[in-house]
Amino acid sequence: MRDMNYTPKLIYCNECTDIVRLWEETTTCKCGKCSGELTNDGNRAVYRGPAVPIRFGHNFERAVEAHNEGCGWGFDVDMPYQFDETFKKQTA
Numbered sequence: 001m002r003d004m005n006y007t008p009k010l011i012y013c014n015e016c017t018d019i020v021r022l023w024e025e026t027t028t029c030k031c032g033k034c035s036g037e038l039t040n041d042g043n044r045a046v047y048r049g050p051a052v053p054i055r056f057g058h059n060f061e062r063a064v065e066a067h068n069e070g071c072g073w074g075f076d077v078d079m080p081y082q083f084d085e086t087f088k089k090q091t092a
């Protein structure tokens with residue numbers, strides 16, 4: 001199992017409903033109001049703007065495995081998670 005901190009981190013823009021993955025280079029949503037990037041060698045992420053942070057847990061990896069084994073399953077993102085130091089809104 002890979003470290004949770006290395007699973008993809010995304011942000012969902014409340015304004016334009018775009019979803020973008022965060023990388024070392026800053027990425028911006030379609031309307032430009034939300035942006036973010038990975039920090040600390042990819043261990044952490046920060047974002048700005050009216051965005052909802054999205055992180056994948058172990059169920060996601062299990063869903064990927066099931067899909068790859070031919071189960072035809074996708075993944076439904078619907079559970080909130082506790083904010084922590086690895087994914088923070090940047091102010092100022």
Ligand SMILES: [Zn+2]
Pocket residue numbers: 013014015016017018029030031032033034
């Ligand atoms: Zn946007």
